Amino acid sequence: MNLDEKTPLIGMTPDELRAAAAEAGLPKFAGGQIAQWLYEKRADSIEQMTNLSNVGVARLVVQYCVGLQEPTAKAVSADGTVKFLFPATERALDVEAVYIPDGDRATLCVSSQAGCKMACEFCMTGKQGWHGNLTAAEILNQVLSVDAMAMRGELPNRLTNIVFMGMGEPLDNLPAVMRAIDVLTAKWGLAWSPKRITVSTIGKLRELKQLIEGTKAHIAISVHSAMPQLRQKLMPAEKAYPVRDVMRLLRNYDFAHQRRLSVEYIMWRGVNDSLRHAEALAKLIEGTSARVNIIPFHAIPGVEMEPASMADMEAFRDRLNDLGVTATIRASRGQDIMAACGMLAGKSKNSNKQL
Numbered sequence: 516m517n518l519d520e521k522t523p524l525i526g527m528t529p530d531e532l533r534a535a536a537a538e539a540g541l542p543k544f545a546g547g548q549i550a551q552w553l554y555e556k557r558a559d560s561i562e563q564m565t566n567l568s569n570v571g572v573a574r575l576v577v578q579y580c581v582g583l584q585e586p587t588a589k590a591v592s593a594d595g596t597v598k599f600l601f602p603a604t605e606r607a608l609d610v611e612a613v614y615i616p617d618g619d620r621a622t623l624c625v626s627s628q629a630g631c632k633m634a635c636e637f638c639m640t641g642k643q644g645w646h647g648n649l650t651a652a653e654i655l656n657q658v659l660s661v662d663a664m665a666m667r668g669e670l671p672n673r674l675t676n677i678v679f680m681g682m683g684e685p686l687d688n689l690p691a692v693m694r695a696i697d698v699l700t701a702k703w704g705l706a707w708s709p710k711r712i713t714v715s716t717i718g719k720l721r722e723l724k725q726l727i728e729g730t731k732a733h734i735a736i737s738v739h740s741a742m743p744q745l746r747q748k749l750m751p752a753e754k755a756y757p758v759r760d761v762m763r764l765l766r767n768y769d770f771a772h773q774r775r776l777s778v779e780y781i782m783w784r785g786v787n788d789s790l791r792h793a794e795a796l797a798k799l800i801e802g803t804s805a806r807v808n809i810i811p812f813h814a815i816p817g818v819e820m821e822p823a824s825m826a827d828m829e830a831f832r833d834r835l836n837d838l839g840v841t842a843t844i845r846a847s848r849g850q851d852i853m854a855a856c857g858m859l860a861g862k863s864k865n866s867n868k869q870l
Contacts, residue, residue: 523582524561525553525659526651526694529703539574541567547703554704557663559583582652585660586612588862596849597670600862601657603629608646608861610682612657613854614670621665621672625657627692628683629861633717635750637739637781639815639853639860640682646861649683651694658699677707680715680735682859684752686722696730709733710773717752718761727768733775736761736805740787741795758799766802776805781857782831783812788823793831797838807835807842813855 524532532553533546548566552558561567561576586599587609597614610626629646631638658677665673677699679685685692696712698704709731716723717737727734738758740746747753770776778800782788796807809832812822823831828844835842849855 521580522578523650523652523656524549524579525582525655526698527553528697535575535579536571538578539571541571541575545571550703553581554698557659557666559663582656583660583663584656590852590854592849592852592854594848594851595671596852596854598849598852598854598859599657599661601626601653601660603647603649603653603861606647608643608863610649610653610657610861611854611859612661612681613849613859614661614674615848616671619672620675621670622676622678623658623661623674624678624681625654626681626683626859626861627654627679627685627688631683632687633684633750633752635717635737635752635857637749637783637812637815637818637820638857640857642815642817643682643860648688648691651691651698654691654695655698658695658705676711676713678713678715678735680713680856682861684717684719685714686716686719686726689722689725693726693729696732700730710775713775713777715779717750718756718758718764719752720756720760720764723761723764727765731774733777734765734770735777735779735808736765737779738796738799739779739781741792741799742787745787762799762803765805770804776803778805778807779810780807781810781812782823782828784821784823784827786820788827788831790830790834793834794838797835797840800840805840807832807840809842809844810856811845811847813847813850813858815858 529546529550532549533543536545552564584602586601588600590598595616599612601610603610606629608629610629613624615622628648630643631640632645635641662674664670699707700709713733715735739749809828832842847855
């Protein structure tokens with residue numbers, strides 16, 4: 516049995532690890548020991564689990580592997596951002612994750628799918644089509660592998676934050692995303708505060724409700740226009756998940772304290788950059804505590820829209836602030852290596868394309 520045929524242990528809960536231990540003839544309490552090796556001690560092989568019996572280890576490795584796979588390529592930006600290519604087993608498209616250092620912080624933008632079904636007009640990932648959901652192990656592999664590089668001194672800082680803003684719509688793969696968040700935040704897992712995790716989504720309503728009620732992660736909603744017809748042109752998902760319905764749902768939940776709700780707004784010249792659009796956005800999010808992140812558009816092949824001017828972005832921000840909405844302009848990172856917002860495209864397994 517080769518590595519691709521073995522079951523990854525990362526992503527498993529203690530109960531599942533106890534079952535795997537019992538199957539290998541180990542006592543059930545060994546499941547807790549395996550969890551500690553995986554998530555606290557960061558073992559990259561079962562053979563490193565030295566408090567398990569040799570016979571148990573030998574049985575485990577027949578069927579299981581830790582599940583860590585190093586990135587197959589990387590590109591480094593002039594601003595320090597690093598883009599990694601990770602293998603997506605049994606999928607036609609490998610996926611990208613982006614490491615963003617900022618002072619003593621480091622954020623990893625992780626992918627949840629190979630490609631995406633949402634087909635947003637302005638997004639490279641959407642133009643790849645959908646090639647499959649990532650497993651929780653494949654999502655966690657991005658986090659654990661990049662953090663291991665930082666632990667070895669290959670990156671400036673260990674990870675402090677995770678954003679599900681890479682390839683794919685996280686709510687289109689909700690079970691794996693929620694399992695990954697569970698491992699990241701559980702005491703038996705990485706024991707991170709949920710305040711270190713943000714999930715970005717177009718707003719699939721049923722799944723958004725499940726995410727809000729099943730986790731304490733921050734929520735970011737991709738809006739890009741408060742006007743339904745324009746948003747549907749930019750984002751076909753508006754037809755199935757109207758942004759007004761998304762905001763109506765969000766008003767039922769408390770984001771006024773430690774949990775944060777934000778709105779992502781990519782801005783294009785002459786499309787959604789006027790003060791009229793700012794006023795419509797303020798009205799749309801009225802009754803929520805959402806803050807607005809204004810994002811410069813990063814040009815991609817085949818899309819003729821142009822970035823809004825900095826003057827128009829600043830005027831838009833200032834109008835929102837005047838209307839009582841906290842708004843900021845997000846700095847672009849990694850644009851020179853196609854790692855900025857909307858630019859992730861992965862790599863076909865049949866392609867020789869380099870990052």
